[in-house]
Amino acid sequence: MGSHPKDVVITDEHPKTLLYQKHADYIVGYSKKKDDYEFTMTEHFRMSGMYWGITALDLLNQLDRMDSTEILDFICKCQDKGSGGFSPSIGHDAHLLYTLSAVQILVILEALDKVDVEAIVKYVAGLQNEDGSFSGDQWGEVDTRFSFCAVNTLALLKRLDAINTEKAVEFVMRCQNVDGGFGTRPGSESHAGQIYCCVGLLSITGQLHRVNGDLLGWWLCERQLPSGGLNGRPEKLPDVCYSWWVLASLTMLGRLHWINADKMRVFILATQDAETGGFTDRPGDMVDLYHTLFGLAGLSLLGESSLKPINPVFCMPQYVLDRISVTVQIMST
């Protein structure tokens, strides 16, 4: 049996229990350190950073610690008057990535009435290409991530009628590979993050029957390494964000039990930073909001009872989706 040179070792020094309060404090603290180098250098994806933090805080049951007036004020300023899309931060350009993040926050905070919804719908629909794919913005970069952003945004706004979903699905299916997975564009290699986006799109549009659940489910469960962590592609290092991309995809395919949940949990818990709070990609690295959300979201999918249940497709608390009556398709084994 081959060894696993690309894995990590978890020792007794790594955290073993969920440092619930530390994480909430880390997120609240992060939003207050606006003069930090870190804060400045992440401005170009601020809107997504806010979504990560807000969702994580909601999972931790402490959403009320955020200043929602300040947040909503910021989001409103980020809607581009011309295109209708949202930018990551003031002065930056609108993009589908940040339009989704903005809509997710607005839905969580029940504040869609604060923005021009019709303009968002028009912006998203305008980015669909002839072949069904989506460009991220007017500069034409095509990626299945953007297809997911578009469909996800419109599903939350209940306006999927504004695009050609059949063509959107056809394009995603052109990105499927012989291993059952999906890549960025037709011809691209399978990657767990893109798989999450494509399977999520198929779940929202009720087209999961197009996926071979046994084939893709096997590829996904093969991502688990002896440490318990998951990688995103064969023969790569584990990373806590894949505990979301892979676990959520397996949940949609009805095959979450194909990985070892106990070992997975040990790995996720080991990526917590006991000093600062927050999660890292791998034990011993630096924390950030992105890995903090996906670490918590992964634990929630595994049934961590101190966290709110999460929806595997939208990566938002389930109660939020229930409130707006948005449902997803889940495959049976």
Add this chain to the structure above:
Amino acid sequence: MHGRLKIKTTAEQAAEKQKEREEKRKLYLGGLTKAFDKRSTGTYDEEGLKVTAQLLMANPDAATLWNFRREIILAMKSDDHESWDKLLQGELSVVENCLMKNHKSYGAWHHRCWVMENFPNPPWDKELALCDKYLKADERNFHCWDYRRFVVARSSKQPEDELKTSQQLIERNLSNYSAWHYRSKLLPLVYPPLPDTPHPVPENTLIKELQTVVEAVFTDPSDQSPWFFLRWLVNRQEKNPRLLQTGFISSGTKDSLLVCVFSKPLMQQNIPQISVDDEDVGNNEWHAPDNETYSYVWVVQLKELSEGEHSIAISFNSSTKKSLTVSPGKTSVAWMTELEEELTGLTRSTLEEVKQNCITLDELDPGNKWVLLTIVDVMWALDSYSHQAKISSYLSQLQDLDPLRTKYYADMKSKLSMETALKKHRLTTENDDQFKLNERRLTRIAYSHLLACSKSVDLSCNELSSIQPLKSLVACACS
């Protein structure tokens, strides 16, 4: 944000670092303000290019700065070929500097695509060399692989040439999953498969590839990547749904259902034309058990039939027709075709060879999970029915060897058990509407659609955790 190791520092070092970062932050913010000011006043000049280049070197994923650069470039565009070419060349250098900072920057790679599409005579060959260079540094960089596909599609490179490239990369490192993936995409382009065959490439190509990959796994059986490729070659890919079963579920002249079970879910409009006593069943009369749009199982309630024999005719296309004779009050179920599509003699003998090779490899290097997985696949592809006991025992071995995925193997055992039960049912019984699946240690109900026509299904004493698939049990719901 990935792979940043946390380093323990003294208070003094931390203060030093803090000072350094504060300076960098001020510099970055100053540049950003300058760039945004220029943009808001519509100033598209050399200085704007310089400022954004410096900022992007520090932060290659700041998309808005790339957008601003593109606006400047377009504003500076002149009819003079030479100066336009020079401007674009300059952009390629900026991108390369940014790639040196972060070779996985989406923004930098996309900008390169944009620049190349603007060249009057794009230097594609140089770009191929750049791909070679970056793939040498990181053979799994999917950004660079995507860029390579972008370049190849626009250059004079043929899929045959790229197939050779994939071969070279594989020979350099068998563990290069990206190169194997590339190969799986190129093979069907260079060797298009025949229509309606379950294989991704023509038979002679398939056999040649199988031989090559078996050689590779013999070289180093612990490399995972070739095994994924081998699994693909061995597995059949069904392209179109086939009608597997037709059931006539009847309790009398007034109460008869016609059930069709397909190998893949399909929509109502794609159900083949079916007639009862020469009268066509309208497409919109069919319904799916759970009202799903796509379903394996489609059911129609037939209108009152007279006593005696009736004929049901199914036409898949103009050339293929099947018919069956039914009588009201008497339930009958007919298999229309095998569960799987048939293998040709040649493929069969090649798979036998792969099986033998893997069995040898298992003797030489016992306990290699990939060898065992492949034996399971090959035996399954050859004939799961006659290999049932062996496959099941290999799956048990895999459960011991690979405990992380023990539930996957358990589910595959259940699938195997169901498949063999269905085959046995097809081979040995006719019109037996009782299906016994008890005491089989089933953890899942695979092929549940093929239970649709069974009036009674015994699933007692198993290890099931969900009965969700049972929604397609149409006949069980009939009195």
